[in-house]
Amino acid sequence: MRTVGPSAARPEQIRRHNLSTLLRHLHLHGQVSRSELASLTGLNRSTIGGLVGDLVDLGVVSQRSPTRNSKGAGRPAYVVVARPRSVHVVAVDVDVDSVQVAAVGLGGDVLGRVRWQLHDGNRSATAVVDDVVPAIRQLTASLPHSHRVGIGASVPAMVADPSGLAVYAPNLDWSDEPFGELLGDRLNEPVLIGNDADLATLAEQRRGVAAGLRHVVCVLGRVGVGGGVIVDGHLLRGARGYAGELGHMSLQADGPLCHCGNHGCVEEYVGEAAILRSAREAGLEISALATLFEQAERGDAVAGEVVATAARWFGRGLANLANVLNPEAFVASGHLAEVLRVAEPSVREGLERGMVTIGRAPITLLQGGIRDASLVGAAELAFEELLAAPDLLGTPRPAS
Amino acid sequence: MRTVGPSAARPEQIRRHNLSTLLRHLHLHGQVSRSELASLTGLNRSTIGGLVGDLVDLGVVSQRSPTRNSKGAGRPAYVVVARPRSVHVVAVDVDVDSVQVAAVGLGGDVLGRVRWQLHDGNRSATAVVDDVVPAIRQLTASLPHSHRVGIGASVPAMVADPSGLAVYAPNLDWSDEPFGELLGDRLNEPVLIGNDADLATLAEQRRGVAAGLRHVVCVLGRVGVGGGVIVDGHLLRGARGYAGELGHMSLQADGPLCHCGNHGCVEEYVGEAAILRSAREAGLEISALATLFEQAERGDAVAGEVVATAARWFGRGLANLANVLNPEAFVASGHLAEVLRVAEPSVREGLERGMVTIGRAPITLLQGGIRDASLVGAAELAFEELLAAPDLLGTPRPAS
DNA sequence: TCGATATGTTGCCGTTCGCAACATATTGAG
DNA sequence: CTCAATATGTTGCGAACGGCAACATATCGA
Numbered sequence: 001m002r003t004v005g006p007s008a009a010r011p012e013q014i015r016r017h018n019l020s021t022l023l024r025h026l027h028l029h030g031q032v033s034r035s036e037l038a039s040l041t042g043l044n045r046s047t048i049g050g051l052v053g054d055l056v057d058l059g060v061v062s063q064r065s066p067t068r069n070s071k072g073a074g075r076p077a078y079v080v081v082a083r084p085r086s087v088h089v090v091a092v093d094v095d096v097d098s099v100q101v102a103a104v105g106l107g108g109d110v111l112g113r114v115r116w117q118l119h120d121g122n123r124s125a126t127a128v129v130d131d132v133v134p135a136i137r138q139l140t141a142s143l144p145h146s147h148r149v150g151i152g153a154s155v156p157a158m159v160a161d162p163s164g165l166a167v168y169a170p171n172l173d174w175s176d177e178p179f180g181e182l183l184g185d186r187l188n189e190p191v192l193i194g195n196d197a198d199l200a201t202l203a204e205q206r207r208g209v210a211a212g213l214r215h216v217v218c219v220l221g222r223v224g225v226g227g228g229v230i231v232d233g234h235l236l237r238g239a240r241g242y243a244g245e246l247g248h249m250s251l252q253a254d255g256p257l258c259h260c261g262n263h264g265c266v267e268e269y270v271g272e273a274a275i276l277r278s279a280r281e282a283g284l285e286i287s288a289l290a291t292l293f294e295q296a297e298r299g300d301a302v303a304g305e306v307v308a309t310a311a312r313w314f315g316r317g318l319a320n321l322a323n324v325l326n327p328e329a330f331v332a333s334g335h336l337a338e339v340l341r342v343a344e345p346s347v348r349e350g351l352e353r354g355m356v357t358i359g360r361a362p363i364t365l366l367q368g369g370i371r372d373a374s375l376v377g378a379a380e381l382a383f384e385e386l387l388a389a390p391d392l393l394g395t396p397r398p399a400s
Numbered sequence: 401m402r403t404v405g406p407s408a409a410r411p412e413q414i415r416r417h418n419l420s421t422l423l424r425h426l427h428l429h430g431q432v433s434r435s436e437l438a439s440l441t442g443l444n445r446s447t448i449g450g451l452v453g454d455l456v457d458l459g460v461v462s463q464r465s466p467t468r469n470s471k472g473a474g475r476p477a478y479v480v481v482a483r484p485r486s487v488h489v490v491a492v493d494v495d496v497d498s499v500q501v502a503a504v505g506l507g508g509d510v511l512g513r514v515r516w517q518l519h520d521g522n523r524s525a526t527a528v529v530d531d532v533v534p535a536i537r538q539l540t541a542s543l544p545h546s547h548r549v550g551i552g553a554s555v556p557a558m559v560a561d562p563s564g565l566a567v568y569a570p571n572l573d574w575s576d577e578p579f580g581e582l583l584g585d586r587l588n589e590p591v592l593i594g595n596d597a598d599l600a601t602l603a604e605q606r607r608g609v610a611a612g613l614r615h616v617v618c619v620l621g622r623v624g625v626g627g628g629v630i631v632d633g634h635l636l637r638g639a640r641g642y643a644g645e646l647g648h649m650s651l652q653a654d655g656p657l658c659h660c661g662n663h664g665c666v667e668e669y670v671g672e673a674a675i676l677r678s679a680r681e682a683g684l685e686i687s688a689l690a691t692l693f694e695q696a697e698r699g700d701a702v703a704g705e706v707v708a709t710a711a712r713w714f715g716r717g718l719a720n721l722a723n724v725l726n727p728e729a730f731v732a733s734g735h736l737a738e739v740l741r742v743a744e745p746s747v748r749e750g751l752e753r754g755m756v757t758i759g760r761a762p763i764t765l766l767q768g769g770i771r772d773a774s775l776v777g778a779a780e781l782a783f784e785e786l787l788a789a790p791d792l793l794g795t796p797r798p799a800s
Numbered sequence: 801t802c803g804a805t806a807t808g809t810t811g812c813c814g815t816t817c818g819c820a821a822c823a824t825a826t827t828g829a830g
Numbered sequence: 831c832t833c834a835a836t837a838t839g840t841t842g843c844g845a846a847c848g849g850c851a852a853c854a855t856a857t858c859g860a
Contacts, residue, residue: 009414011815011847017409018817035838041408044818049839066825066838074837075825158757167760215639229724231631238726239615240761245723248756253652253716260756262719316653319662323645324629324724326638356648356660357558360567361640411816411846418848435807447848449808466807466856474806475856 015051018043019390022051026061026082027107027387028206033077034063052080058393059086060106060386082107087393088146089382090136092153092183093375094128095196096171096223100372101135103143104379106386108207111146112139125166125177133186149393152382153193154200154374155179156222160241162192162381170259171223192381196220198244199377200368201228202235204331206380208370215327218368219246219318221334225267229325247271251316269313272335279306293338304343311343315350322355322363333368340367415451418443419790422451426461426482427507427787428606433477434463452480458793459486460506460786482507487793488546489782490536492553492583493775494528495596496571496623500772501535503543504779506786508607511546512539525566525577533586549793552782553593554600554774555579556622560641562592562781570659571623592781596620598644599777600768601628602635604731606780608770615727618768619646619718621734625667629725647671651716669713672735679706693738704743711743715750722755722763733768740767 021041025032032040038048055061062083066076084105093100095118102113114135122131140148157169157179164180180193194202201218210216216230225247229236236243247267248260255264256274268274272289279286282302286292295303318330332340332347340347344365351365352358370376386393421441425432432440438448455461462483466476484505493500495518502513514535522531540548557569557579564580580593594602601618610616616630625647629636636643647667648660655664656674668674672689679686682702686692695703718730732740732747740747747765752758770776786793 009417009847010849011411011414011817014409014411014414014816014847021408033838038838043408045839046819046841047817050817072837073825073827073835075823075839077838158760160760231636232634234632236631236725238761239728240726240757242757242761243724243726245726245756248723248754249720250651250716250754251653253713262754262756313653316650320649320720321724323648324643324721325636326640326643326645328639354648354650354662356645356662357640357642360558360560361638361642409816410818414816414847433807438807444849445808446810446850450848472806473804473856473858475808475854477807 015054016389016391018047018051019054020388022048023055023060023082023390024387026055026080027383028211030107031064031079031081033079035077037080052078055080055390058390059083060390060393061086084109085111085143085146087149087386088143089150089152089379090139090148091375091379091382092132092136092151093196093372093378094153094155094172094179095374096156099128099132100375101132101139102372102375102379103139103146104376104382105146106383108376108379112142114139123172125172125174125179125182129179129182129186132183136187147394148189149386150382150384151183151187151189151191152199152378152380153180153183153191154196154378155193156196156224156226158242158245159193159195159198162194162237162241163190164193166193192384194378194381195226195228195244196222196374197226197246198228198235198237199381200333200370200373201230201244201331201377202380203370203373203376204333204368205230205233205235207376208331208373209366209368210329210331213329215325216329216331217246217318217321217325217327218331218333219314219336220368220373221270221272221332221336221339223272225271225336230327231325246317246321249317249320251313251320266313266317270310270317270336270339275306275310275335275339278309279303282306289335289338293342296342307339307343308346311339311346312350314339315347315352316354318347318351318363319354322351322357322361326357326361327363329364329366331366331368333370333373337367337369340365415454416789416791418447418451419454420788422448423455423460423482423790424787426455426480427783428611430507431464431479431481433479435477437480452478455480455790458790459483460790460793461486484509485511485543485546487549487786488543489550489552489779490539490548491775491779491782492532492536492551492591493596493772493778494553494555494572494579495774496556499528499532500775501532501539502772502775502779503539503546504776504782505546506783508776508779512542514539523572525572525574525579525582529579529582529586532583536587547794548589549786550782550784551583551587551589551591552599552778552780553580553583553591554596554778555593556596556624556626558642558645559593559595559598562594562637562641563590564593566593592784594778594781595626595628595644596622596774597626597646598628598635598637599781600733600770600773601630601644601731601777602780603770603773603776604733604768605630605633605635607776608731608773609766609768610729610731613729615725616729616731617646617718617721617725617727618731618733619714619736620768620773621670621672621732621736621739623672625671625736630727631725646717646721649717649720651713651720666713666717670710670717670736670739675706675710675735675739678709679703682706689735689738693742696742707739707743708746711739711746712750714739715747715752716754718747718751718763719754722751722757722761726757726761727763729764729766731766731768733770733773737767737769740765
């Protein structure tokens, strides 16, 4: 029988857990007073004092003297704040036509950023790595007193394992490229990689419209349609890390053929190409989705119907997801955020027609808006190691 | 900003956590030696000694003298085993046409069982409660020295909250019946309720074919088609507890109308009624699925094609789920286990056609076979409170 | 019979947090 | 301006927990 193995707890892990909790709060919510930390965590004031002291000793947070504008009586509480330049991560976002590399400080501030276009000559995995490495060195050089605690990369690909292998990136012509390993070997440091839509979802749930929600599904419309699923506050990876391929859920078994080989995929109804095709079939001469949305908003009936049709299909896709996952909210981002903005009633129509728990489980529809979502998500991914065990800062890694 | 609130850890919770880990092992895996527990958990021998001593003091486990058949040199290890009659839970399984009530001991043994048929006169929620209460009293009376640590109930309904409300049970004509509360009030004890398919899934993952798997989806064919999703070893409930309505995922937007109001639901292709309808349409005069499967197995081409068609649709449904959830295995149970047994290649055909990660993420298909799955799941649900905090045994509940 | 091996048991130690008492800093009333 | 009230920071002590080393115990095999 397979062993479950919920590992045991040891006393020193308590402190690690509590340090992690505090640093997570500070990383995500900015400045928090010590007494707020105490009531938030339920820990004793004295314990909070000790924990914050440890974090100060580690150099990752600072305590600011009591604030001026204190409300009510009593001694003003120290304000604890993450030090953005104490430690940083490097976030890499490989998109279909550009690459972005950023240094992100604790707390989420972008401390530096480099961006370049991709073309046929520099699109291969090794070429991207060749360009990313000097970009990282340049960013690192600009942060002489900041310790790098992780590297995270977002790729528009199915990612088998966060520690390395990008399996299949049709839009980059990558196949089985071990992008994370390639980059990691060059830097002599482990690189965590994630699917771009997964990481965008993480960004929305950490710092975007879905901040703090525990059960969210994000659907991202870029060139393809991807998505991510947050279950109980954690990004769902599944058995092999391939969860969240929402764009290839089939809504119509005999629907249009998708490049993935299946028929009637969500992507074939609400993907960028699909909507544009449907606009052309409706007689519209349009080359960009923005134009279509604009026309629809201005009241053009034909454009409106094209968008509404896509919106209803989008809603149907969400309905299927709602039946399976019962999230508290959906986040639509990329051009799907526009679809939601322009035609929310149609999205709802599709959603409510297909949701078996309609009326029982109200679902919020949110427009994802966070900038550079995948980049932010990659940074969050990279910070995870530090946040999980702040006391290990500066300790050599167990081997990569 | 919504607060995440990963609660803090305290020293006494360590022991609770470790007691919980040990008791869970013993409850699920039967007898385990003390040294096995030590290597399983990573805890020190002395710590294991203390923890097991606590569990013995609580009365829930016993240590048997060293076994005869020890292998190799060294002092034989004590064997620790859950005491089946020390504590028990009551599990209630309300099915469409019958009700079953059982007392289940720690470790999973059924210590007593009562079952009766449902008909129009005793199908209402209050009538069921009226019959369940004396059945529970009778079972309890037969276990004079066993402490009851929980009551769990499975209902074929959408369940809003484990502590009470069954929202909608079309097959029982229940609507907004607070079955759990009704029963709990009569017994003056909280009752946990769950969806029958969810609990069957739990049973398969705890004690069935999917034992120990961390990412599983179970699809259950009874009168309707339901299911459950296990994510990272935990049953997925979703925001409001409605996750897992797999039978109402739509596979064909313009497919046959389902009683839920949507078109092309999985249930309309692989539900019992749907398969029988399809058999009739194929010219077969058949009144039970068993007959159909039998004919298909004997080589009847028409029956075979009816089953194969259902199997392909079933596979398509699984493909959608695989794209979203990327489980390591699917479990088919109820008549869908038969479909899988008779026509696995067709199921795989549907699955592989729709799975975007095909070839990357091999998926095991399992026939769920555990008897009285929902009942077993209800018992597991009821045991959860004890397993999560064994040290609280005998402590009065915080208020129901 | 005795060494090797594996396991159980005991006493001590380090770590962690809670708690109570005290110290400190601010507000607001008189 | 003074002082009580209030909220927070700080300190020292105690309780709970697991690890560890040393020792005790039980079996096997030569």
